[in-house]
Amino acid sequence: MEKETFTVSVYSENNVGLLNRISGIFLKRHVNVESLNVSKSEIDGVSKFTIVIVETQEATRKIAGQIEKQIEVIKAYYHKNDETIYQESALFKIKSSLLFDERQIQNIIKESNSEIVTVSREFFVLSKTGRRNEVDAMHDLLKPYGIMQFVRSGRIAVTKEEMPISALLKEFNQN
Amino acid sequence: METLKAKNKETKKTTMKISGAEAIIHCLLEEGVDLIYGYPGGAIMPVYDELYKFQDKLTHILARHEQGATHAAQGYARVTGKVGVAMATSGPGATNLVTGIADAQIDSTPMVCVTGQVFRHLLGSDAFQETDIIGISTPVTKWNYQITKASEIPEIMAKAFYLARSGRPGPVLVDITKNAQLEEFEFSYEKCTGVRSYNPVPKPKEEAIDAAAELINNAKKPFIVFGQGVILGEAEEELKALVEKAGIPAAWTILGLSAMDTDHPLNVGMVGMHGNYGPNILTNECDLLIAIGMRFDDRVTGRLDDYAKQAKVIHFEIDPAEINKNVMSDVAVLGNSKETLKLILPKINENKHESWHNEFKEKYKIEFDQVINDQLNPTKEGLTMGEVLKEINIASENKAVIVSDVGQHQMFACRYAKFNQSKSNITSGGLGTMGFALPAAIGAKMGAMDREVVAIIGDGGYQMTIQELGVIFQHNLPVKIVVLNNEHLGMVRQWQELFFDKRYASTVMTNPDFVKIAEGYHIEAKRVSKRENLKAAIQEMMASKNPYFLEVNVEQEDNVFPMIPSGASVSEIRLK
Numbered sequence: 219m220e221k222e223t224f225t226v227s228v229y230s231e232n233n234v235g236l237l238n239r240i241s242g243i244f245l246k247r248h249v250n251v252e253s254l255n256v257s258k259s260e261i262d263g264v265s266k267f268t269i270v271i272v273e274t275q276e277a278t279r280k281i282a283g284q285i286e287k288q289i290e291v292i293k294a295y296y297h298k299n300d301e302t303i304y305q306e307s308a309l310f311k312i313k314s315s316l317l318f319d320e321r322q323i324q325n326i327i328k329e330s331n332s333e334i335v336t337v338s339r340e341f342f343v344l345s346k347t348g349r350r351n352e353v354d355a356m357h358d359l360l361k362p363y364g365i366m367q368f369v370r371s372g373r374i375a376v377t378k379e380e381m382p383i384s385a386l387l388k389e390f391n392q393n
Numbered sequence: 394m395e396t397l398k399a400k401n402k403e404t405k406k407t408t409m410k411i412s413g414a415e416a417i418i419h420c421l422l423e424e425g426v427d428l429i430y431g432y433p434g435g436a437i438m439p440v441y442d443e444l445y446k447f448q449d450k451l452t453h454i455l456a457r458h459e460q461g462a463t464h465a466a467q468g469y470a471r472v473t474g475k476v477g478v479a480m481a482t483s484g485p486g487a488t489n490l491v492t493g494i495a496d497a498q499i500d501s502t503p504m505v506c507v508t509g510q511v512f513r514h515l516l517g518s519d520a521f522q523e524t525d526i527i528g529i530s531t532p533v534t535k536w537n538y539q540i541t542k543a544s545e546i547p548e549i550m551a552k553a554f555y556l557a558r559s560g561r562p563g564p565v566l567v568d569i570t571k572n573a574q575l576e577e578f579e580f581s582y583e584k585c586t587g588v589r590s591y592n593p594v595p596k597p598k599e600e601a602i603d604a605a606a607e608l609i610n611n612a613k614k615p616f617i618v619f620g621q622g623v624i625l626g627e628a629e630e631e632l633k634a635l636v637e638k639a640g641i642p643a644a645w646t647i648l649g650l651s652a653m654d655t656d657h658p659l660n661v662g663m664v665g666m667h668g669n670y671g672p673n674i675l676t677n678e679c680d681l682l683i684a685i686g687m688r689f690d691d692r693v694t695g696r697l698d699d700y701a702k703q704a705k706v707i708h709f710e711i712d713p714a715e716i717n718k719n720v721m722s723d724v725a726v727l728g729n730s731k732e733t734l735k736l737i738l739p740k741i742n743e744n745k746h747e748s749w750h751n752e753f754k755e756k757y758k759i760e761f762d763q764v765i766n767d768q769l770n771p772t773k774e775g776l777t778m779g780e781v782l783k784e785i786n787i788a789s790e791n792k793a794v795i796v797s798d799v800g801q802h803q804m805f806a807c808r809y810a811k812f813n814q815s816k817s818n819i820t821s822g823g824l825g826t827m828g829f830a831l832p833a834a835i836g837a838k839m840g841a842m843d844r845e846v847v848a849i850i851g852d853g854g855y856q857m858t859i860q861e862l863g864v865i866f867q868h869n870l871p872v873k874i875v876v877l878n879n880e881h882l883g884m885v886r887q888w889q890e891l892f893f894d895k896r897y898a899s900t901v902m903t904n905p906d907f908v909k910i911a912e913g914y915h916i917e918a919k920r921v922s923k924r925e926n927l928k929a930a931i932q933e934m935m936a937s938k939n940p941y942f943l944e945v946n947v948e949q950e951d952n953v954f955p956m957i958p959s960g961a962s963v964s965e966i967r968l969k
Binding site (some may be wrong): 228231234235238239242245246279280283284286287288290291292387 | 446527528531535536537538539556588589590591712713714718722881
């Protein structure tokens with residue numbers, strides 16, 4: 219089976235130590251995590267892990283099964299790219315003088331649909347939200363001018379299909 | 394803490410202001426614990442002080458090493474079905490528990506471990522005997538938690554016991570900082586009856602039951618492989634009813650052993666690497682494989698791409714993560730084995746499958762002639778491990794609890810020991826922990842004082858936890874200890890003989906005088922080396938009302954057969 223990109227979405231309690239427990243499942247199987255994002259979810263008090271891996275579908279299914287087995291995990295799903303709407307965020311810190319000296323910089327800002335977050339005498343910060351390839355393309359364009367700092371967030375994703383997590387929680391609570 | 398949302402329905406108890414340490418004792422008592430194994434030390438001393446005060450209600454057995462405490466708790470849990478409890482201090486005390494915890498995790502044994510921890514304000518400062526036991530134990534626990542304030546104790550302890558025993562059981566570790574043991578708080582206890590993110594027993598689906606029944610009713614050559622799930626689910630009667638009604642030959646995995654009477658005519662033996670010939674060969678000839686409460690371990694399946702490929706597969710299982718993990722199933726029946734087997738029974742047609750059953754008998758005859766007879770009725774000079782087991786069966790009338798360690802003697806024990814009662818085969822199956830048996834036998838004996846407990850141990854594994862003889866002596870526990878001494882690490886030596894051109898690297902043992910060691914602990918001890926003395930020696934041991942040590946000097950270079958070589962298919966099982 220071919221390896222491809224999967225987004226694993228984990229709904230869980232918000233407890234100390236759970237990240238370690240989940241990351242251990244990838245470690246045990248020698249699977250590299252491409253990106254990881256933890257945030258609150260659509261349900262009050264429930265956290266959501268969004269984990270991107272490149273694996274076979276079979277391995278991903280088993281990993282999701284092992285994650286879901288953890289006591290404080292409510293549900294783990296996995297999806298292919300075409301089943302999700304996904305984005306990443308990136309910040310670029312660049313020398314302010316370039317804004318005035320390099321006309322091309324202004325074109326890059328306009329064409330990339332990025333935003334200037336802040337400008338100071340020494341530097342300005344660009345924020346770009348999009349898919350990995352868009353962020354990478356912008357990085358490649360800016361690199362020749364010198365990037366003082368660069369950071370990219372983990373993938374965040376929502377699925378096209380419904381995730382019936384609230385119903386599931388309700389069912390658990392009634393048992 | 395709010396987010397744990399443990400559902401506590403069974404409420405009562407008036408509150409009282411007590412220390413965290415005393416609260417821990419009350420929690421244990423509330424959970425019905427009357428026996429724990431452990432080892433004291435600085436960070437757990439407040440709890441031990443309370444144990445002293447409560448010794449009339451709660452017995453603490455001092456292991457001689459924390460690993461021994463975990464295995465004893467496991468042995469106790471495995472014979473009783475109750476949660477075993479082990480306790481240790483921080484740092485090395487806690488790390489010494491890890492092997493037993495890992496063993497309990499892979500063999501689904503309910504156990505709660507309580508460890509002391511340094512004061513909360515010292516966490517992360519590399520304080521004396523500080524170690525991150527939560528981080529260390531995370532991959533090998535079903536759940537773990539660090540308590541840093543006394544008020545957390547009741548809810549976490551309740552949750553720990555609930556999680557350890559419910560669903561697919563497993564080990565839970567609760568680490569308690571010393572300040573939490575010393576703080577006073579208003580104690581009240583409520584049993585935990587559910588955790589919202591945890592679904593311990595999936596509800597059986599009627600479609601799955603129906604589909605499984607249809608496959609079973611239409612099968613010409615159905616074959617059951619049962620594992621520990623039958624014992625944990627207490628589904629022994631239901632399994633027997635299914636086997637008898639449908640006339641299906643059934644074989645056990647190493648942890649399923651004793652779930653069904655070994656002399657039952659439809660019990661055809663053991664599957665796996667050193668299992669019986671018929672069950673292994675015929676796995677690849679059945680048309681329906683019915684797996685009940687087992688997880689298709691690699692020692693059971695051999696090479697997966699040539700495992701039961703011709704057969705439809707039904708998997709009765711409590712843990713959804715086991716479905717399609719190693720072997721793809723055509724029908725997965727999720728749920729507790731007792732419940733699912735009960736549901737399917739009325740839908741099963743009576744059958745005999747006589748000619749199919751005869752195939753097992755024919756294969757058994759081949760195995761008997763080529764392997765078993767030489768083990769049980771040997772003519773060569775050296776004693777065989779098989780004949781020792783045979784004599785134990787005779788002397789115990791198949792009623793003993795057999796606790797085995799890991800290696801050749803374990804395989805002989807699991808192949809030749811006979812059982813007519815469930816929860817009687819205690820061994821380290823998944824982890825293969827040498828040193829398991831002696832401490833596990835202590836726990837098994839204390840969990841079943843009315844039964845004979847016989848530990849079968851190799852000379853290698855015995856020396857890994859030999860210090861636990863101190864516990865047997867101190868408490869005069871009538872455990873029967875049989876060391877099958879071949880002066881080698883026998884299983885590794887066997888592999889070296891077969892697969893490494895007899896390069897016996899570090900497998901030859903120069904052993905101490907085991908009889909003298911036992912006598913040093915004031916345990917009655919004997920050594921036997923000759924066949925004519927074996928029967929009497931075993932009878933004398935079994936008749937003793939006291940702890941008893943018997944060393945049997947067996948053939949040094951005997952091998953366990955049949956054998957599926959590593960990476961081979963079940964069809965490629967070797968008889969020699």
